[in-house]
Amino acid sequence: MAVRVGVLGATGAVGQRLIQLLEPHPEFEIAALTASESSAGKTYRQAAKWRVDSPIPDDVAEMTVSATDPDEVPDDVDLLFSSLPSSVGEQVEPAFCEAGYVMSSNSSNARMADDVPLVIPEVNAEHIDLLEVQRDERGWDGAMVKNPNCSTITFVPTLAALEQFGLEEVHVATLQAVSGAGYDGVSSMEIIDNAIPYIGSEEEKLETESRKLLGEFDGAELSHNSVEVAASCNRIPTIDGHLENVWVETEDDLTPEDAADAMRAYPSLELRSSPDQLIHVFDEPDRPQPRMDRTLGDGMAIAAGGLRESTFDLQYNCLAHNTIRGAAGASVLNGELLLDQGYI
Numbered sequence: 001m002a003v004r005v006g007v008l009g010a011t012g013a014v015g016q017r018l019i020q021l022l023e024p025h026p027e028f029e030i031a032a033l034t035a036s037e038s039s040a041g042k043t044y045r046q047a048a049k050w051r052v053d054s055p056i057p058d059d060v061a062e063m064t065v066s067a068t069d070p071d072e073v074p075d076d077v078d079l080l081f082s083s084l085p086s087s088v089g090e091q092v093e094p095a096f097c098e099a100g101y102v103m104s105s106n107s108s109n110a111r112m113a114d115d116v117p118l119v120i121p122e123v124n125a126e127h128i129d130l131l132e133v134q135r136d137e138r139g140w141d142g143a144m145v146k147n148p149n150c151s152t153i154t155f156v157p158t159l160a161a162l163e164q165f166g167l168e169e170v171h172v173a174t175l176q177a178v179s180g181a182g183y184d185g186v187s188s189m190e191i192i193d194n195a196i197p198y199i200g201s202e203e204e205k206l207e208t209e210s211r212k213l214l215g216e217f218d219g220a221e222l223s224h225n226s227v228e229v230a231a232s233c234n235r236i237p238t239i240d241g242h243l244e245n246v247w248v249e250t251e252d253d254l255t256p257e258d259a260a261d262a263m264r265a266y267p268s269l270e271l272r273s274s275p276d277q278l279i280h281v282f283d284e285p286d287r288p289q290p291r292m293d294r295t296l297g298d299g300m301a302i303a304a305g306g307l308r309e310s311t312f313d314l315q316y317n318c319l320a321h322n323t324i325r326g327a328a329g330a331s332v333l334n335g336e337l338l339l340d341q342g343y344i
């Protein structure tokens, strides 16, 4: 029987992607949709300005949107996906977990909290058991797992593949699509014929979340990886797909060929939304490119290319679909992990 799920922030850009991924999902059944007070009481069709590249599912369109309040969500909903603005998530997500709901959240609040697992299943699935510590400390029947920021998700799997060579120092420069800022985030007059070399708080997120993801969980505490990460973030006028330039220094010798082999061999998982091949390595020096490569593995794969020696041991480019692998798909995958690991 399918698990009954709810989406918090269902009318937003990420909420719509969640609905697109959840509606055909065989393990999940959409049973509740929430948004702000101004959407509550409306049908989903009335409340959401649907902009995803597939038709709004008929049965979802006629559902009534409720306020984002634990009392408004049916008790038999077993799993919540949250795509709320982080300022709202910070206020309401803990109340849902306290009320007993298990939650897979995409919002940035609490990602760095000591007792909140920040998970990319193919990289650090074992961190999910930090939920036991969380439940002990917070007295929750529910639980909260987070996925990282979309730019963090793009480069961390490639670092995980290179970890065997001893990561010392990483520099990353991003070229981020406008969808990452949400529909109303960047105006056309700002971004067309332009690039903006600033995205608020983004650099710090890449630098800190990557070290948490690559950290060790000993069953009681999580220690963060000591690799030095320096990030520089830029907004460019692509619609979807964050492209990143990465420079890596390693303790052991590392050739571009070794790096390509390690990335290609890095395993995926058996979870439904994991791609068959997690990291797709291009031999062509001018790939990956956002428009051509963002839908690899149904938008859940990481693409890499341009592997070469430079002033660093290794330099390369990588790419992921920011609203699928970087947001909604990442949350769905964490939901599948919660189910697989018996948390729901």
Ligand SMILES: NC(=O)C1=CN([C@@H]2O[C@H](COP(=O)(O)OP(=O)(O)OC[C@H]3O[C@@H](n4cnc5c(N)ncnc54)[C@H](OP(=O)(O)O)[C@@H]3O)[C@@H](O)[C@H]2O)C=CC1
Pocket: 008, 009, 010, 011, 012, 013, 014, 015, 034, 035, 036, 037, 038, 039, 040, 047, 068, 083, 084, 085, 086, 088, 106, 107, 108, 149, 150, 179, 180, 181, 182, 183, 322, 323, 326, 327
């Ligand atoms: N866009 C992207 O690519 C990415 C976004 N994220 C993160 O995901 C989250 C959602 O982003 P995005 O979908 O772009 O945001 P949107 O602004 O498009 O959507 C926000 C959603 O939250 C609801 N909401 C807003 N205020 C409240 C409130 N006070 N109480 C309850 N619900 C409220 C909105 O409802 P209503 O329609 O009624 O206003 C809407 O459903 C953010 O934390 C963002 O940082 C992360 C990675 C990528």
Ligand SMILES: N[C@@H](CC(=O)OP(=O)(O)O)C(=O)O
Pocket: 086, 106, 107, 108, 148, 149, 150, 151, 176, 177, 179, 180, 181, 199, 202, 205, 322
């Ligand atoms: N800041 C990211 C998207 C985002 O919302 O990130 P976060 O999930 O960390 O809030 C971007 O602009 O592309």
